[in-house]
Amino acid sequence: MASVSIRNVRKSYGPVEIIKGVSIDIQDGEFVILVGPSGCGKSTLLRMIAGLEEISGGTVAIDDRVVNDMPPKDRDIAMVFQNYALYPHMTIADNMSFALRLKNTAKSEITAKVERAAGILGLGPLLDRFPRQLSGGQRQRVAMGRAIVRDPKVFLFDEPLSNLDAKLRVQMRTEIKEMHQRLKTTTVYVTHDQIEAMTMADKIVVMHDGIIEQIGAPLDLYDHPANMFVAGFIGSPAMNFIPGSIGGDGFTTEDGSRLPLGGRVPAASDGRPAVYGVRPEHFRLADEGLAAEVVVVEPTGSETQMVLRPLGTKAGREDRKRELTWVLRERTGARPGEVVRIAPDPALAHLFNPDTGLRL
Amino acid sequence: MSRPLRKLLDKAGMAVCVLLLVSPALLFFLWMLSLSLKFEIDNGAYPPILIPERFAWKNYTTILEGNSFLLYFWNSLIVTGAATLFALLVGVPAGYGIARMRAHKSAVVIMIARMTPGLSFLIPLFLLFQWLGLLGTLWPQIIIHLVVTVPIVIWIMIGYFETTPMELEEAAMVDGATRWQIFAKVALPIAKPGIVVAFILSVIFSWNNFVFGIVLASRETRTLPVAVYNMLSFEQVSWGPLAAAALVVTLPVLILTVAAQRQIVAGLTAGAVKGG
Amino acid sequence: MSILTSSDRVAGAASVGRTKRLRPSYWPFVVPALVVVVGVIVFPWVFTLWMSAMEWRIGEEQRFVGLQNYVRLATDVRFLEAMGHTLVYTALSVVAPLVLGTAAALAFNTKLPARGLLRGIFVMPMMATPVAIALVWTMMFHPQLGVLNYLLSLVGIGPLQWVYHPSTVILSLVLVETWQWTPLVMLIVLGGLASLPTEPYESAQIDGATAWQRFRYLTLPMIKPFLMVAVIIRSIDALKSFDILYTITQGGPGTASETINLYLYSVAFTYYDIGYGSAIAVVFFVLIILLSLVLLHLRQRSAWNSGDGK
Numbered sequence A: 001m002a003s004v005s006i007r008n009v010r011k012s013y014g015p016v017e018i019i020k021g022v023s024i025d026i027q028d029g030e031f032v033i034l035v036g037p038s039g040c041g042k043s044t045l046l047r048m049i050a051g052l053e054e055i056s057g058g059t060v061a062i063d064d065r066v067v068n069d070m071p072p073k074d075r076d077i078a079m080v081f082q083n084y085a086l087y088p089h090m091t092i093a094d095n096m097s098f099a100l101r102l103k104n105t106a107k108s109e110i111t112a113k114v115e116r117a118a119g120i121l122g123l124g125p126l127l128d129r130f131p132r133q134l135s136g137g138q139r140q141r142v143a144m145g146r147a148i149v150r151d152p153k154v155f156l157f158d159e160p161l162s163n164l165d166a167k168l169r170v171q172m173r174t175e176i177k178e179m180h181q182r183l184k185t186t187t188v189y190v191t192h193d194q195i196e197a198m199t200m201a202d203k204i205v206v207m208h209d210g211i212i213e214q215i216g217a218p219l220d221l222y223d224h225p226a227n228m229f230v231a232g233f234i235g236s237p238a239m240n241f242i243p244g245s246i247g248g249d250g251f252t253t254e255d256g257s258r259l260p261l262g263g264r265v266p267a268a269s270d271g272r273p274a275v276y277g278v279r280p281e282h283f284r285l286a287d288e289g290l291a292a293e294v295v296v297v298e299p300t301g302s303e304t305q306m307v308l309r310p311l312g313t314k315a316g317r318e319d320r321k322r323e324l325t326w327v328l329r330e331r332t333g334a335r336p337g338e339v340v341r342i343a344p345d346p347a348l349a350h351l352f353n354p355d356t357g358l359r360l
Numbered sequence B: 001m002s003r004p005l006r007k008l009l010d011k012a013g014m015a016v017c018v019l020l021l022v023s024p025a026l027l028f029f030l031w032m033l034s035l036s037l038k039f040e041i042d043n044g045a046y047p048p049i050l051i052p053e054r055f056a057w058k059n060y061t062t063i064l065e066g067n068s069f070l071l072y073f074w075n076s077l078i079v080t081g082a083a084t085l086f087a088l089l090v091g092v093p094a095g096y097g098i099a100r101m102r103a104h105k106s107a108v109v110i111m112i113a114r115m116t117p118g119l120s121f122l123i124p125l126f127l128l129f130q131w132l133g134l135l136g137t138l139w140p141q142i143i144i145h146l147v148v149t150v151p152i153v154i155w156i157m158i159g160y161f162e163t164t165p166m167e168l169e170e171a172a173m174v175d176g177a178t179r180w181q182i183f184a185k186v187a188l189p190i191a192k193p194g195i196v197v198a199f200i201l202s203v204i205f206s207w208n209n210f211v212f213g214i215v216l217a218s219r220e221t222r223t224l225p226v227a228v229y230n231m232l233s234f235e236q237v238s239w240g241p242l243a244a245a246a247l248v249v250t251l252p253v254l255i256l257t258v259a260a261q262r263q264i265v266a267g268l269t270a271g272a273v274k275g276g
Numbered sequence C: 001m002s003i004l005t006s007s008d009r010v011a012g013a014a015s016v017g018r019t020k021r022l023r024p025s026y027w028p029f030v031v032p033a034l035v036v037v038v039g040v041i042v043f044p045w046v047f048t049l050w051m052s053a054m055e056w057r058i059g060e061e062q063r064f065v066g067l068q069n070y071v072r073l074a075t076d077v078r079f080l081e082a083m084g085h086t087l088v089y090t091a092l093s094v095v096a097p098l099v100l101g102t103a104a105a106l107a108f109n110t111k112l113p114a115r116g117l118l119r120g121i122f123v124m125p126m127m128a129t130p131v132a133i134a135l136v137w138t139m140m141f142h143p144q145l146g147v148l149n150y151l152l153s154l155v156g157i158g159p160l161q162w163v164y165h166p167s168t169v170i171l172s173l174v175l176v177e178t179w180q181w182t183p184l185v186m187l188i189v190l191g192g193l194a195s196l197p198t199e200p201y202e203s204a205q206i207d208g209a210t211a212w213q214r215f216r217y218l219t220l221p222m223i224k225p226f227l228m229v230a231v232i233i234r235s236i237d238a239l240k241s242f243d244i245l246y247t248i249t250q251g252g253p254g255t256a257s258e259t260i261n262l263y264l265y266s267v268a269f270t271y272y273d274i275g276y277g278s279a280i281a282v283v284f285f286v287l288i289i290l291l292s293l294v295l296l297h298l299r300q301r302s303a304w305n306s307g308d309g310k
Helices: A042-050 A092-102 A107-121 A136-150 A166-183 A194-200 A218-223 A228-233 A318-322 B003-036 B058-065 B069-101 B104-115 B118-132 B139-163 B166-174 B179-190 B192-208 B211-216 B224-234 B239-259 B261-275 C007-012 C027-051 C068-074 C077-108 C115-127 C130-141 C147-154 C166-194 C199-207 C211-240 C243-248 C260-270 C274-302
Strands: A004-013 A016-026 A031-035 A057-062 A077-080 A154-158 A186-191 A203-208 A211-216 A240-247 A250-253 A258-260 A273-278 A283-299 A304-310 A324-328 A339-344 A350-352
Touching (some): A004 A042, A016 A042, A016 A211, A031 A194, A042 A077, A042 A186, A077 A136, A077 B166, A186 A194, A228 A350, B003 B239, B003 C130, B069 C027, B104 B139, B104 C027, B118 B139, B118 B211, B118 C027, B118 C274, B139 C027, B166 B179, B211 B224, B224 C130, B224 C243, B239 B261, B261 C115, B261 C166, C027 C274, C068 C274, C077 C115, C077 C211, C115 C166, C166 C243, C199 C211, C211 C260
Parallel strands (some): A031 A186
Antiparallel strands (some): A004 A057, A240 A250, A240 A273, A250 A258, A283 A304, A304 A324
């Protein structure tokens, strides 16, 4: 087990810089998830920790030892790949013991370790099979088993669940979390799925365009997003953004409706343009507030999602982004075309600077 | 017309088409067999006889007894075997290296080598072998067959290694393997089907090669194709033994073709489609 | 460059500016083959080029003559005739297998019983030893005793002189070449057909296209890149054709079927005129490269998706 320290790391391919100075501290035993849209550099960063990509600038240290120039085999890490990367010509047992056999570990020790890992993951009966005879979920477990057997300093996961169907994904999420709670191995996990990040991580690193937007515990990011990108990325359905300006003790939308700020008016900001952010579940029906027409009603059973179009906006493509999402816990008899009035909970609303995207 | 009937007719039409397309090959080899099993008098008969009353098995025993046929068979075996094994030895790692370095430009050399007529390699290498005093041994033929076998092996192996996922080798890297271990324990076992294809095609093209032999082979170092050709030009032409000899020469290849049809098709089309 | 293993060095080597390779270098895998390729492929190319500028006959003094061999080529009637024979032979040996091979591929692309076996038989001619099959063709071409004239007589044609007459010799040889190499075209096109998406056909069927229209407007454009590959490979192979021609006619009767390759053989290994032969080899080589480049260029333009090769 070990800590991982990433200091001002950069990566460029020729003139294109895809990681632009990133620093993360990962404590011993922590489960850290790198999350972001595709192309944000999260996988590249993981591969740099693994030693599969060279580091253009900055340092990566495992247990306070800089590993920039150390080939992967000397870093004492284990990695679970997106497509599992199981050796097709080896049995499951041989797949799991490959690393140990390379190190000439004693046979008895190998058997013991493989059996222990197989026990943890329920792979016992499959040890003599070949990868092609296994289902997707089983392959995923073997890939994890291969990592566990190594007993490495750090586990790296590269979008390990993206090839599984939705149901299996939820199940494997739990299994990975359980495994981590049991083994307490430092883990760095890459995903583009913010739900995976929210449910599994001790600490989430949100990346975008090669930089870190915010680092924090899952609920911290949810409750206190540092900027519009994080606010929009974390949470599903995404946060509603309403452009307008701050004035008096409230917020005026572009079409003149007033939204409450609950006395949290930033100083010296009268008349200043801003973006009002409110999560879909933080609206409620109100006598005053935004008047909006119901466009779509989507009941999911446990809750109801509604897409609303504020009055005064047209149905064209341009105004699609003005539409609001509202999530209700209860069922509703609202039908498309009806007009409802909703108001946000001012205590849970956010204000952002429209130019920088930063939280006000 | 009713639909099922129409479908049946379509099927029948297709079957006839295919039979028509297969028959030139089928009839040719049947006729070859027929020629090889007939006595001179039957082979000279008009109209021609397909199945004779008496089979001339002696056509086969004649060629096997005389004409140092076994020596030539042995020569062919040595030349093809050595040229193929050596090509695999250097070509498989090379295919791996080129695929992993993404050095597609270097593959152009291989492509041009495959396009160059064999004869144009012969002049300089002939002089070289003469100068080295190798003529009269099997070495010149083994070496010059590399012109055929090495490009085939490299070409096919590049294609195979390119399709094996890099992720596997990265996994092995993380698992602690050195580059030689990755090659030997991960890349090579996975590329086994490709090696089989390269082996088969290399054997066939080397075995069939004729042009190198007519220039480089002496009386004792002839390979089978050259030996058979010489039966035509230097000895009294009698069709039966000649056809028998031709059949014996090409029989190993035909058996290999039918037995390893899938590999051959895979290798030829992969090479062909990429070869553009 | 080598991989870094010594860990104490690593600890100090953290600073920026040093570019160590984390990944192994692949050069060691390539070097042995490189030596072989340079020795038996690149060296002959270069040496041929050098010899082509010499007057060089085996057993005589060598003398540098510059471009004289090439000048001689331009006025060598036998060479120019050989060039003509080569072009005719090549053109026919591309077109005939292309048409027949495409037709065969369409037939093979259906669900046939014993498809594998049939394909195996169909492929045999191109894998068989060329000398062996050429010998049998020679017997079949025999004007009096050959089975071909007998077969023609059954439908009231002939007898033909086949390879024994200047006017029919090239066509007869093309027949052998076509018989031998149609399978290769078939395999390439069959590979192309197998890669075609099925949706456009279903869509076309709904739109009411006939079988011919589907072939003309869907299949043909979509397999065009594969046809081009077949044309390229076939052109090069036909240009290089030697075994069949040498075994059956040796360029005869007279020089009626002498191609560049056969002429090259005569000059170099019958007359042992090494310098002149080398010049022919160089011209021949350039011809093949030029043709390939033209065809490659055409192929690039015909590719409907860039993902089907390099």
